[in-house]
Amino acid sequence: MRAMSSAPPSFPITPLLPQIRASLAAQPRLVLEAPPGAGKTTQVPLALLDAAWLAGQKIVMLEPRRIAARAAAQFMAQQLGEAVGQTVGYRIRFESKVSAATRIEVVTEGILTRLIQHDPELAGIGAIVFDEFHERHLAGDLGAALALDVQATLRPELRLLLMSATLDGERIAAWLGAPRISSPGRSFPVRVDYPPARTQESIEHQLARVVRQALEENDGDVLAFLPGRREIARTQAVLEETLSLRERVAEGRERVRAERGVEASSDPHPRSLSQREREENLEVVALHGELSLAEQQAALAPAESGTRRIVLATNVAESSITLPGIRAVIDSGLAREPRFDPNSGFTRLETVTISQASADQRAGRAGRVAAGTAYRLWPQGKRLEPARTAEITQAELSGLALELAAWGITASSSAALPWLDPPPPGALAQARELLVSLAALDTDGRITALGRRMLELGATPRLGAAALRAPPELHALAADLLALMEARSPLRGVQARSDDFRARVTALHAWRDRRGAAARGEVDSGALAAIEQASKGWRRRLDVRTAASGVPDSHAVGDLLLHAFPDRIAHRDDGNPLRYTLANGRGVRLHENTALLGEPWLVVLDLRLEARDSLVYAAAPLDPRVLERDYPLRFSRERTLRWNDERAAAEAFDERRFGAIVLERRSVPVKPADALPALLAAVRAKGLDALPWSDHARRLRARMQALRAWMPELGLPDVSEAALLASLEDWLAPRLDGRHRLDALGAEELTQALASRLDYEQRRTLDAQAPESLLVPSGQSRRLEYAEGEPPVLAVKLQELFGLADTPRIGGGRIPVTLHLLSPAGRPIQVTQDLKGFWERTYPQVKKELKGRYPRHPWPDDPWTATPTHRAKPRERR
Template sequence: MVNLPIDSVLPELKNALHSRESAVLVAAPGAGKTTRVPLALLNEPWLLGRRILMLEPRRLAARSAARYMAALLGEQVGETVGYRVRMDTRVGPNTRIEVITEGVLTRLLQADPALEEVGLVIFDEFHERSLHADLGLALCLQSQSILREDLRILVMSATLEAKPVAALLNDAPVLSSDGRSFPVETCCIPRRIEGQMEPIVVRTVADALEKEEGDILVFLPGAGEIRRVEAGLAELKLGRHIHVAPLYGSLSREAQDKAIAPSKSGERKVVLATSIAETSLTVEGVRIVIDSGLMRVPRFSPRTGMTRLETVRVSRASADQRRGRAGRQAPGVCYRLWTEQDDRYLNPSSTPEILETDLIPLALELAAWGVSDPAELLWLNPPPASAFNQARELLIQLGALDEGGAITSHGRRMTELGLHPRLAHMVLKALPIRLGGLACELAALLGERDFFRNGVHAPEADIRLRMEALRSAGKIQGHKIDIAVCQRILSEANHWKAALGIAPKQETDDLDACGLLLAFAYPDRIAQRRENGRFLLRNGRGAAFARMQPLSSAPYLTAAELDDQGTESRIFLAAPVVLSDLEQHFGEQIEEDNVITWERQTQSVRARKQVRLGALLLKEMPLADPDPDDILVALLHGIAEEGLEILPWTKSARQFQQRLTFMHRFNSDWPDVADEALIVTLKGWLAPHLYGLKSRDDLQRLDMKAILETMISWEQRRELDTHVPTHFAVPSGSRIAIDYTSPESPILAVKLQEMFGLQETPRIARGRVPLTLHLLSPAQRPVQVTQDLASFWQNAYFEVKKDLKGRYPKHYWPDDPLCAEPTNRTRPRK
């Protein structure tokens, strides 16, 4: 057996786990920790013949590690060393080391919280901080503290910051090992990539094949980019001795194994991979790494309750891991498709998944574990409260939890299925209505990427189109289809059908039921058509198709896949659902409300009975006998919304309001009847007069002055009439209305000739406030504004007289206005 750097640390690791229940091992890439550590610890006395569980973040890494360890022992997988991954298990009665994916550990813990047959749990590549890894560690730590003091826990990583993990593990010892790597030359590009990345990648691969030796590993963010680069390389016609091999999670096991296998003599390989190839496995023969610097991660939005895949820049740790792939077996070169300046600003590490992902599976697993508050467990990063609470609310809606947060029998069955809680709920709800087989197919389809390959022109969003393609073995007119993905979906669907004992002959096979099944899984995304292909989701959010299509006219649909951009989410996958199905299967969640509101369009109170499913208005009908108090509230709201101008104000009513406002300035005991105050206090002064009224037309019957009069006492009314009069009798004998529009300075607008003989300015409010005189010309235009009439007669009158006499020569303009006869005519009567 070849010596590896990790070998020198193994004695120290054995001693640490002999005396302590936990340890942390930091080993650089290439040290050999994944395959050497489990074998080295297999016969330790504290293990007592129990099994070792080693967690890997990906299925490919789990299978690869198990095969390699079995080969070191000269055995087949399934003997001493085996693996358990989703839908693929190779273990036997003598298996002592099980390499498992992280979700499998959760299932084992839920079935046996004490892990009685397990002596050691190893968390490999823990630096990736997947949700299941964080959950598995939290559950193991509680099991260790309560049920199994002898259970050992070992956390291993290549780039992990060890101190926080060691502290979480009760100050566990930290061991470290150098890796085995060869020098790797690193090259950055001089300028940032503008436009599409794929042509640059294709050109870089071609240059590297010409300049360098060995196989090439290209890191790309996702399957779409891999397919486009693959197509670009095919156009170059590289030669028969150069093979291009995709490598991503949803590929078949055979295709993944082909990508990581060594090239045959005289041949070269270009592996186009996602971050699946970043850790835990060696792609044989790689001497060249081309790194796009991008990766795709799920981002969950508590605001919308939706998860979307987002393309982000890799972290420093990931970039270094990728570069290290070129130096595993010989000196190599790494081409980084970003600039040296951008390289300096890479984040040190990736954000833990628990902080950014959908927490519905976590909330259900914790409830099944018996924990309602995540704070009961130990976490490196506790789950965000808002996202966790939103997850619990959905699980309550699905019937998986009761109102107190405890798991129900239905929730327990959901956890046993091992599907995402939404899909597990869908399958279980489908069984009694004989749609279980269709639900299994939908669940498998939703767990995979879209198998349509239509390039720029995306296919219709109708999921029934995918189901037809699936059932016709990928033969559907007008669409290019990834047959391998279809086969994988069918295989998984058959697995669930067999596990649930579904007999096809007893099933209802109706693709039009897809919308109802999706509604079980995504009750928050049931949608109602508004207009122009736009929809309102049950949760109140807007959604729309990118372009008009047959589903755009569906009265109701369920959206299975949306993005989370802007005010309206874009619908990618959906199916129509009929109202009668919603009423039948969501009856307990449908609410009836008596809705009495002010309607601006008709300017009246509208009383309706509304049947709603969340934000969706399913039915509406007139309300026969609405509560008068509810009508009053709606009418008051309408008046507040429209403003006081909706009320029938006469000149007399407005003047009365202004006189009261004038008095309020001098004495706060008087009511404040300014418009702003009246709007705020509508219920107090106006409500008693509104019973029996429903519309703007009805309001016109109100006597606003009489209503305002009720706001003051009889004594105040007498004082108001005495000291704040409505009119003033001028010397000519005319009674002129006083304008109280401006409470600070009431106005008396009067023709100048009617004021002859009056020496002093008229006053109101017990003589405290002079009226502001607007002295008018015969044409009713102000020629002077004053509060000092005496001064006007002495000074300004003569200039005004000269001007007016020239313009109105027939009118009476005496030389002495104080001795002249006042008149409202052209000249005084003789």
């Protein structure tokens, strides 16, 4: 193997390296499971460099995060005694350190996809290593599927190695058809504690309090996991407020050691414990993906002697990077992940609960160098999902759909990739529709020239469309917009509440023009510096030499971004200056203190989804003439029908539209052929209660539905609300034809329309087996009442049933009638389906109680032989 700069350090993975080399020599795929700290990220690629099957070719290692990619390349280069960019290099977005001598190239996910798309044969590449595959990023799943396709069709000798600390190794190995190797790792015991939160305590204050506890109870540094940069900044402020902490920590540590029986004589240092602890320095360090390279390197470097660190990190610190000296981990249990809402078409970063696998991996960070403690800021009884959900199942898929089209896979093609978890068909179809609207795909789903340029640019399809359709003189502004759209808002204070996206552009340009001197408290200079770095990268890709400056024209920002969001173009409603209609038909609203009041046209860039009108978080005004110029086919003129609730009538209009936005509307006469669809649509919207139901019609429908349930073999039609609404054209449309209003339909006509659902034989069967009324022994006909799911009810005076022994039955004798037996005054006496039992057991008591109250009515001793009657006895003459 290649000589190291010194004796190679020993890692838990070291004993397994010969087995890994042998496995890949024998077969081209392998799954490697190794916990954090095992050394798999940096030791395995180096161990494979001299493998015979590699034959001097490159190893490409996919690392999901930029911080980890840089750190891994730097560590491997140090082991070889070289600078990054020689044998070991890396390529991440807007940054590359590789050379002709590079044999191990660490790349992030988008870079790998571009490598495969540019050269499907992967000339000069002998192995692809997928590190931290358990994170299940969308681009990682795509890269693995493409690599498997390449291996199966073009490069059977290509080696594929999937590595992870926490994955379902058995499932992954079965999917790959590959052997599995597991490393035990090296870790020390980690005590897990669940310190309870206090009432109404914010996560920042709870974490700061637990930091103090962790510093008192443990040696070494503290690593705290928070969901995002915002929480990190707030926690850092709380800690720095309370970090006169040094004195409290020293006192607390003395108290803890005293409780554990540590005497001063056991301290190896001649100074007293109190003096040593009081001289200790504390440093609070942030670690997240938006830091500059220098800030990231400083966060990953060991602390100075005598300094203890509190590292506040996002989930970038879960794996792949080494933080020396960590002895305590504080876990908020939260992470920030993208979630796509297919109904609105918006993707938002949401704060979500982490999986159990992530919690275990975070806790393991406390046991890398010695026994440690993990403090979890959630109740001990809370159950977490076992593993992280694959991003492909919940992300916006337009980028994936464009990559598939470039690979030759369309909705109509039979080709498919070997997915571990395939993309949801509905989300993929929606993504393809968006790409067609952006002109990235043609109507047959094939990639266009613009679509290929979008892939080359490397932005999301929406932002790529905006940048590539911008005129050359606005490319510098387009680069700024790409950087700003992908970043969090740099505005602070009162400005942070502005919904005018142009304020962010103005802040960036002011910061740039003044070379960093921005209005204090109104912007985040660190965020602007990160945005400027990204903008430089986009300017290079767009071949722009000079950055934009000054205040852009009032419509310039919106006129560019409308090409990214043609479905989110919004027009102000005439009756409400805060309400807008989007081109996709949804409604949105501006908040009361909006900076955009009075703008007739907007492109909406961010919003909070709500059931009715969603709240706009960020938007920019646009010039409607750009729509006329660039989207002429989206304008249409059509005749539309609308239901007027107040008039209960159909109305017709001639409308000019942009998408779902009505630009002009003129009332026109309603044609008979036009009215019918509007009437039926009104019934569907309002429900069957909008129709003039008579009691007779309601009873007929109840009888039909009851007999359908009791005797399914008759094949009676379904007359439930859902079924009738679904079949309005069959039974109701003939009765409404030629009418403009629902109230023009009479109740009797509605009854006839319902009855038309039955043929002659079915009607006869209905009258026989689910009759509207029953003839009782008194000779009177009494109505049956039907209710869904219940037996029919017959309310009848007791005297009318004398001589009737058994309960009447209907529905082919299957359904006993529920008898509501009434007193002579019509009040309920008994509810029963057992008339014979009533006569035998209950009637004597009823007779005893009611005979005196109703003396003019018959109360025979033997109801079996008595004459039924509905009349009282005639009065005796005096």
